[in-house]
Amino acid sequence: MAEFHEQLQKAMEQKEITQAELCKRTGITKSAMSQYLSGAFKPKQKRTYLLAKALNVNEAWLMGMENADMERHEPHPSGSDIHLTPHEKQLVIAYRKQPGMQDAVDKLLGIADVEKQNEKRA
Secondary structure, X not given: OOXXXXXXXXXXXXXXXXXXXXXXXXXXXXXXXXXXXXXXXXXXHHHHHHHHHHHOEOHHHHOOOOOOOOEOOOOOOOOOOOOOOHHHHHHHHHHXXXXXXXXXXXXXXXXXXXXXHHHHHO
């Protein structure tokens, strides 16, 4: 199992985010961030979430869990949890670029229904 501070450093390097930028995005002080990066302390759950979200990585991966994907999976706006492979994501993007396909793709993914419901609530 990887250590939290190792994963944090790895994510910052891969995302090309400086310590100062990460502090700005999360509201975490520079001194606390330094302690996390050195491995002196591990953040509590709320700060782990803030760091993962700011770095766009999976919290479980950041905490060093084995077999956890680095990629963050946000819940689908419809409330269902849709996970697409990188290839599927490319296909969705390609279809959306085709004239007249935006509505069809949104309907297929259930996005159009969610947007209509949100419009009715507003």
